[in-house]
Amino acid sequence: MARVVLTPHLRRFFTRLEESHLVAGTVAELVAALDRQHPGLAAYIVDERGSLRRHVNIFIGEEPVADRERLGDTLGPDDTVYILQALSGG
Numbered sequence: 001m002a003r004v005v006l007t008p009h010l011r012r013f014f015t016r017l018e019e020s021h022l023v024a025g026t027v028a029e030l031v032a033a034l035d036r037q038h039p040g041l042a043a044y045i046v047d048e049r050g051s052l053r054r055h056v057n058i059f060i061g062e063e064p065v066a067d068r069e070r071l072g073d074t075l076g077p078d079d080t081v082y083i084l085q086a087l088s089g090g
Helices: 008-012 027-037
Strands: 002-006 020-022 056-060 080-085
Touching: 002 027, 020 027
Parallel strands: 002 080
Antiparallel strands: 002 020, 056 080
């Protein structure tokens, strides 16, 4: 099962959100599994086409996902996936 770590700011909207372990073969499957556990969460991560939103980054270990459009990057059972909101401003 892949370990999933999410940015803490999402707890404002999903109070029961915490680190979890999910079975998923791809990042897209992982996002779908998260959305089943926390309905509406996927809308913060992907757009209406299923592509990663511009202000969101997903890392598998230390590597950013390569497929930001379909989230087809594969996951192994021992992978850690980080879902983070990109910060900007000044």
